[in-house]
Amino acid sequence: MAIRRKDTVLFEKPPVIAAWAAAGGKKESEGPLAPGFDFLTQDASFPDQSCANWEQAESFLQQKAAELCLRKAGISRKEVDLALAGDLQAQCTASNYTMRALEIPFAGVYGACSTMAETLCLAASLAAGGIVHQVMALTSSHFCAAERQFRTPLDYGAKRTPTAQWTATAAGACLLRGPGQRGVPVLSVTFGRVQDYAVHDINNMGAAMMPAAASTLLRYFAATGAAPTDFDAVFTGDLGEVGSALLKEQMEREGIPLPNHKDCGCLLYDVPAQNVQAGGSGAGCSAAVLCSHILPGLQSGQYHRVLFVATGALMSQTTFLQGESIPGIAHCVELAGEETV
Amino acid sequence: MAIRRKDTVLFEKPPVIAAWAAAGGKKESEGPLAPGFDFLTQDASFPDQSCANWEQAESFLQQKAAELCLRKAGISRKEVDLALAGDLQAQCTASNYTMRALEIPFAGVYGACSTMAETLCLAASLAAGGIVHQVMALTSSHFCAAERQFRTPLDYGAKRTPTAQWTATAAGACLLRGPGQRGVPVLSVTFGRVQDYAVHDINNMGAAMMPAAASTLLRYFAATGAAPTDFDAVFTGDLGEVGSALLKEQMEREGIPLPNHKDCGCLLYDVPAQNVQAGGSGAGCSAAVLCSHILPGLQSGQYHRVLFVATGALMSQTTFLQGESIPGIAHCVELAGEETV
16 A cells, blocks of 8 residues: 655555656757657647647647557546646646547646646556556646746747746646556655745746755655665756756755756757757646656666656746745656566 | 446545535625634635735635634644645636645645535545545635636626626635544545536536536446435535526436435525525535535534535636637535444
């Protein structure tokens, strides 16, 4: 069953991620992880699919990831007990319309850019607890839908600050099963606590989310007694270059340096060359890096044990305009190589 | 453990709702359920709490419900393993700021007005599966925050249509524990599937959500073999008078009439007298009815077995303006009298 050590739930018999898929757009197709994607399009407005707007296009991309994941798992959508999905759109409509199309029992979640880790934490827990047999964890983001909602309409051509991050046009889907089956084992999950260090700059999400990543990592290491060097890599997502530098500094100050830290926002794009300012972000960013790079690496033997710590900035356009600071959250998923099952 | 029958998860050893609290505003204090509330205010702008806007006021109301629930459970917030919370604000910010204050490990959910049932389904599953020992399910809505976001600013004084529903200024919080403890047992949970019958009228949520309520009820009865008359009451929330009449019609047509149907949107207010058009709505409506009426009734012996089927309309202001139809979802929680534990 499961053992709780403070905030961390350790699975004695780990559930597994049996299949996964990553879908992305043009910029993602030009990035270093492109070969690991299951679907890439040069036109993420999907004019052939009669998507009338960016919001529908995002939902279509999410459906693509879900469908490819199911195909790789060798099952139909009717065999899925539950889907946990969320996205950045107000009221999570990209996921809602995806679930209208897929007709799978659905629990909507909201964790901003931490959503992939949040859905994995919940899905793994429900699979480990015997509540579901096959459960999907799913999320997406779309650059154009996010810019319109959180910043300025694209047509304004607003200048981006160097600390800004580029919302990925990407989706990731995972299909989890209970213990004893083939797949990448989920060894533990740690739900995050909200941290707010009074960052007000909507163009510096990395700084706003860093304290949440540090907090969750410190809680995980304290609860388990593990050290960063026990892992091939500690993946955060998506702090970008600004937040990643701050995290390294902070963890050194805490006495737990992170020599093997990687950030999904810095992995998805060639950061200096692709004009993404401080790196990638968006719920789809860490999801796509997970499904195009981390999980394949755990399957192939490139990685044997990693932490996946997706971070989210929990503000809205309303709270930003009201002058509120930006709370952050980070959820941690501990994954092992497929050979360890 | 848990037995799956189609979409329904039956708990052999049911987790329990050990404590709960309802908080509300002026209109709720004038309604028939007022005596069951744990906190009522005559000014839900909370000027004494330096709430600068309606959004912060909603978060404050949610915190009130959470704190009163913890007090009734006799525990501190540090003893809670996880909080599942969501609300209607874009990016669920009422819950995010509540969790910044409470500092409990937090998984954000979004289910629109179905959120209370969704958080209960997840919380009961995690408690039954041994993943968490003490878990909170929490949601809220605020009339003024919702009107501004979904319809027109209050200052416009826009006329409301007869099919419109009144978003409750209310919050509900439940503290769940694993099997074998004192409280109201959760016998089963059924996660809903998205239904969309092409209703486009943002002022007729009852019609938009009715198919989801019918679908979930039909799936529950088919999976379990139970009949509506096995229950003291089948509570939906919040179809209002329009959606409730449609549900009764639809269930009769399906051959499973609902003689003991009650709707949270019709219970919270004196519908004709309080000028709420078709009735109450909002994530806080069904949550407050659950915590002020249904759970106390299950504790006192007024009710012995009920279904709580909260419904949500999964649109946003963006999708509404884009001309999209309104998808609905309904999650079902089966509750028994406290004496049955």
